[in-house]
Amino acid sequence: MPEPNILTVARLTYEIKNLLEDSFDDVIVTGELSNFKDHYSGHWYFTLKDADAQISCSMWSSNNKKVFFKPQDGMKVIVRGKITVYPPRGNYQIDVREMRNAGVGDLQMAFEALKQKLMSEGLFEQSRKRKLPKIPQKIGIVTSRDGAALRDMTAAAQRRFPLIEIVLVPAKVQGAGAAETIAEGIRILNQTEGVEVIIIGRGGGSLEDLWPFNEEVTARAVYNSEIPVISGVGHEVDFTISDFVADVRAATPTAAMELITPDQSDIRAALNEFSAGLTGTMEDYIKQQRDVADSFLKSAGARVPADLIRFSTQRLDYALYKLNQSMENNRNSLRSKLEQLTAAISHGDINRTLRRGFAIVRQEGRIVKSGAALNAAEEFEINFHDKTIGIKSGKE
Amino acid sequence: MGKSKETKFRDKISRLEEIASSLEDTTLDLEDALKLYEEGMILAKECTEQLKGAELKITELKNKLLNDIAN
Numbered sequence: 001m002p003e004p005n006i007l008t009v010a011r012l013t014y015e016i017k018n019l020l021e022d023s024f025d026d027v028i029v030t031g032e033l034s035n036f037k038d039h040y041s042g043h044w045y046f047t048l049k050d051a052d053a054q055i056s057c058s059m060w061s062s063n064n065k066k067v068f069f070k071p072q073d074g075m076k077v078i079v080r081g082k083i084t085v086y087p088p089r090g091n092y093q094i095d096v097r098e099m100r101n102a103g104v105g106d107l108q109m110a111f112e113a114l115k116q117k118l119m120s121e122g123l124f125e126q127s128r129k130r131k132l133p134k135i136p137q138k139i140g141i142v143t144s145r146d147g148a149a150l151r152d153m154t155a156a157a158q159r160r161f162p163l164i165e166i167v168l169v170p171a172k173v174q175g176a177g178a179a180e181t182i183a184e185g186i187r188i189l190n191q192t193e194g195v196e197v198i199i200i201g202r203g204g205g206s207l208e209d210l211w212p213f214n215e216e217v218t219a220r221a222v223y224n225s226e227i228p229v230i231s232g233v234g235h236e237v238d239f240t241i242s243d244f245v246a247d248v249r250a251a252t253p254t255a256a257m258e259l260i261t262p263d264q265s266d267i268r269a270a271l272n273e274f275s276a277g278l279t280g281t282m283e284d285y286i287k288q289q290r291d292v293a294d295s296f297l298k299s300a301g302a303r304v305p306a307d308l309i310r311f312s313t314q315r316l317d318y319a320l321y322k323l324n325q326s327m328e329n330n331r332n333s334l335r336s337k338l339e340q341l342t343a344a345i346s347h348g349d350i351n352r353t354l355r356r357g358f359a360i361v362r363q364e365g366r367i368v369k370s371g372a373a374l375n376a377a378e379e380f381e382i383n384f385h386d387k388t389i390g391i392k393s394g395k396e
Numbered sequence: 397m398g399k400s401k402e403t404k405f406r407d408k409i410s411r412l413e414e415i416a417s418s419l420e421d422t423t424l425d426l427e428d429a430l431k432l433y434e435e436g437m438i439l440a441k442e443c444t445e446q447l448k449g450a451e452l453k454i455t456e457l458k459n460k461l462l463n464d465i466a467n
Binding site: 135137145154157158162163164165166167168169170171172177180181184185188189192264267268271272274275277278279281282 | 405406409412415416419429430433436437440441443444446447450451452453454455456457458459460461462
């Protein structure tokens with residue numbers, strides 16, 4: 001006769017699982033972070049502990065995306081979530097849904113409250129985010145006249161694309177009344193002729209320092225701006241309300257300027273290649289014309305007045321002569337890529353795109369822009385970022 | 397003065413893009429092709445020159461609220 005109440009491990013574990021998960025399906029716990037790991041999958045794993053106990057926690061990337069500070073070991077936090085049991089390991093943890101910084105307190109709560117409010121009003125909607133101009137001529141900046149942010153931004157502009165004009169509206173970027181001056185700056189730039197994009201920002205600082213960018217008056221001014229706004233506040237880890245409302249968030253003031261200016265070295269390289277490409281195209285063109293003329297001369301020469309023939313040959317020779325002169329000037333850059341010009345102006349060289357997994361198909365030196373334009377019976381080549389592969393012929 | 401120069405840069409770039417696509421037209425006659433070619437070379441050179449000599453222009457507007465606070 002079997003003994004009563006002998007359970008399998010699995011059976012017991014499932015009963016524990018049911019018991020725990022039912023009893024602790026919504027808990028709010030405070031403790032200190034330790035062993036924090038930001039897994040490459042985007043999920044967070046950490047331990048929450050105090051002097052007497054500890055508990056494992058996980059936070060899925062879908063949830064931790066909404067945490068706007070960088071958790072660090074030793075930080076005091078408040079988490080909310082549910083207990084889950086993992087039978088294969090026989091352990092339990094908190095599946096964390098929300099996390100806030102217990103050390104910051106009031107400001108953090110004000111931040112969260114305003115964020116929720118503005119989000120529900122639609123101020124953060126992706127659909128209202130506007131495109132930035134490709135080559136801006138006039139950039140408005142709202143920041144402190146004396147701050148590092150302004151120096152960083154003008155240095156970036158001078159280095160990357162000095163053909164722009166910067167219109168500064170100085171503002172107070174921390175302390176009482178600062179948010180109002182920032183909002184006023186945005187309004188002034190909206191009334192200024194020709195401003196195509198506005199950057200608001202300041203350098204790094206404490207949460208208190210960055211606070212003007214977390215105030216409703218700033219958020220509303222960004223929202224009401226007719227001109228696209230880039231928000232570049234503090235450092236990479238700092239998120240502000242104005243970041244969420246802005247058309248584009250930049251990690252830093254410098255990054256904001258880099259986002260909106262094409263890089264002149266890219267443009268120069270592209271211009272060189274463009275000239276070379278142009279010369280190559282002309283060379284092909286004229287050779288082709290010359291072949292036509294030659295065969296014409298051979299076949300029908302006797303029936304055409306001699307002067308006329310001489311005249312057209314001269315014209316062709318003159319064209320070739322001019323062409324060779326131009327090519328002399330461009331000898332160093334005789335690898336033609338006309339499209340690179342456009343690519344350079346789109347804020348980045350083509351290789352950056354290729355490295356993301358795109359490739360260019362070329363046939364007879366030209367970029368094939370559609371499947372219909374490819375003659376699969378003839379040879380063509382595929383340019384990856386690291387190498388070019390020639391294809392003798394392919395079938396469709 | 398500065399403004400018209402900058403306008404020209406952006407316009408020049410779009411003109412260059414037009415020239416590039418026009419030249420792909422194989423039915424273009426020699427005179428026209430040469431004209432486009434020369435125009436393109438000149439524009440490309442001008443653009444490069446323009447970048448070389450450029451100095452960032454910064455103007456400052458008054459923020460009335462800021463003065464109120466300062467005073």
